[in-house]
Amino acid sequence: EAGVAQSPRYKIIEKRQSVAFWCNPISGHATLYWYQQILGQGPKLLIQFQNNGVVDDSQLPKDRFSAERLKGVDSTLKIQPAKLEDSAVYLCASSPRGSADTGELFFGEGSRLTVL
Amino acid sequence: KNQVEQSPQSLIILEGKNCTLQCNYTVSPFSNLRWYKQDTGRGPVSLTIMTFSENTKSNGRYTATLDADTKQSSLHITASQLSDSASYICVVSRTSGTYKYIFGTGTRLKVLA
Numbered sequence: 001e002a003g004v005a006q007s008p009r010y011k012i013i014e015k016r017q018s019v020a021f022w023c024n025p026i027s028g029h030a031t032l033y034w035y036q037q038i039l040g041q042g043p044k045l046l047i048q049f050q051n052n053g054v055v056d057d058s059q060l061p062k063d064r065f066s067a068e069r070l071k072g073v074d075s076t077l078k079i080q081p082a083k084l085e086d087s088a089v090y091l092c093a094s095s096p097r098g099s100a101d102t103g104e105l106f107f108g109e110g111s112r113l114t115v116l
Numbered sequence: 117k118n119q120v121e122q123s124p125q126s127l128i129i130l131e132g133k134n135c136t137l138q139c140n141y142t143v144s145p146f147s148n149l150r151w152y153k154q155d156t157g158r159g160p161v162s163l164t165i166m167t168f169s170e171n172t173k174s175n176g177r178y179t180a181t182l183d184a185d186t187k188q189s190s191l192h193i194t195a196s197q198l199s200d201s202a203s204y205i206c207v208v209s210r211t212s213g214t215y216k217y218i219f220g221t222g223t224r225l226k227v228l229a
Contacts, residue, residue: 004159040221041221041222042120042205042219042220042221042222043160043205043219044219045215045217056215091159091160093159104150104162104165105160105162105207105217107159107160107161108159109157109158109159110157110158110159112157
């Protein structure tokens with residue numbers, strides 16, 4: 001079974017530039033999450049989708065971050081314009097369960113963003 | 117406030133030695149507790165899951181314990197190997213409310229030859 005795929009693995013940009021991350025969850029997984037993990041900290045939830053609908057985006061800085069899940073499968077996370085404090089690893093995770101359940105999260109390898 | 121605290125923050129041990137990582141939580145309503153292993157530059161991978169009624173669960177050289185009364189969990193690693201070098205993250209899930217998954221900040225383990 002293929003795992004959660006993310007790209008790019010690494011990205012270096014200057015502040016005020018834009019960047020987009022892509023995630024392909026495990027086939028059939030209904031729920032998809034984007035997390036931000038700053039060095040030395042645990043992951044912080046940015047947004048949660050169930051199928052193609054947003055379940056929770058309360059911690060997403062909507063003035064600069066946006067995310068969508070096309071046709072309930074792939075998802076993209078965009079940052080525009082980037083700030084220095086956005087330097088982090090962006091983890092995508094999926095779960096076969098619905099958003100009300102607490103099944104195992106399957107994580108991708110992450111996309112490491114460095115903002116100069 | 118729903119929180120998960122892990123200790124120690126970092127740990128260095130010699131190969132072959134045992135170690136125990138701690139996780140204390142104030143999360144409710146409790147659903148389950150998972151330990152994840154995160155290798156450097158990789159995504160977290162689940163090691164064990166503990167439900168309310170389980171006290172101990174093993175996965176090879178990893179043994180997790182849960183005391184639901186004191187809201188504490190531990191992860192014991194036996195006969196450590198170099199490949200155990202990683203961050204170990206405790207994640208407590210809630211049965212209801214927002215933020216179903218509450219993450220700890222992790223314990224960074226380094227195993228030396």
